[in-house]
Amino acid sequence: MRRKTIEIGYNEYSNINELSEKQQNLIFAARKAVKNAYAPYSNFKVGAALLMEDDSVISGNNQENASSPVGSCAERTAIYWANANFPDKKIMAIAITSLDTEGKIAKHLSPCGLCRQTLLETQQRFSSPIKVFIDNRDHILEIPNIESLLPLSFSNTSLQ
Ligand code: THU
Numbered sequence: 001m002r003r004k005t006i007e008i009g010y011n012e013y014s015n016i017n018e019l020s021e022k023q024q025n026l027i028f029a030a031r032k033a034v035k036n037a038y039a040p041y042s043n044f045k046v047g048a049a050l051l052m053e054d055d056s057v058i059s060g061n062n063q064e065n066a067s068s069p070v071g072s073c074a075e076r077t078a079i080y081w082a083n084a085n086f087p088d089k090k091i092m093a094i095a096i097t098s099l100d101t102e103g104k105i106a107k108h109l110s111p112c113g114l115c116r117q118t119l120l121e122t123q124q125r126f127s128s129p130i131k132v133f134i135d136n137r138d139h140i141l142e143i144p145n146i147e148s149l150l151p152l153s154f155s156n157t158s159l160q
């Protein structure tokens with residue numbers, strides 16, 4: 001038996017001003033997008049904003065359905081829209097933010113497994129790391145790439 005360890009490094013910022021202007025604007029775009037979320041069932045609204053390689057920003061939010069599995073998370077709404085309309089543009093970063101049932105920025109947001117897998121596919125499609133910014137109430141997390149969120153993942157290499 002050999003014991004192996006995977007270490008994940010990420011940055012935690014206690015103030016948004018510690019980020020670059022471009023990164024701050026990405027988070028502001030996610031905070032704008034969250035307002036249009038359709039989340040009447042969970043009352044948990046999520047907004048996502050993608051920084052594209054040409055510095056344009058594409059956003060999305062969660063869209064729920066009375067038949068719950070039909071709904072989409074904010075991340076996948078944004079990623080699929082971006083990939084559908086700009087199939088050749090790389091996604092450099094994603095920022096996500098959420099509002100809890102009281103309308104306050106939630107304390108601990110983290111992308112779900114389906115969104116991590118979708119982000120991984122997109123990162124591999126463009127062979128370029130996608131950074132993740134998680135906008136929590138008391139701090140912002142900067143995660144360098146999607147492998148960090150999904151270690152030992154299933155991907156296209158598993159199919160070969
Ligand atoms: N949700 C997202 O949109 N993104 C996440 O990262 C976590 C969860 C949505 C799905 C559902 O509409 C609501 O939040 C509650 O789970």
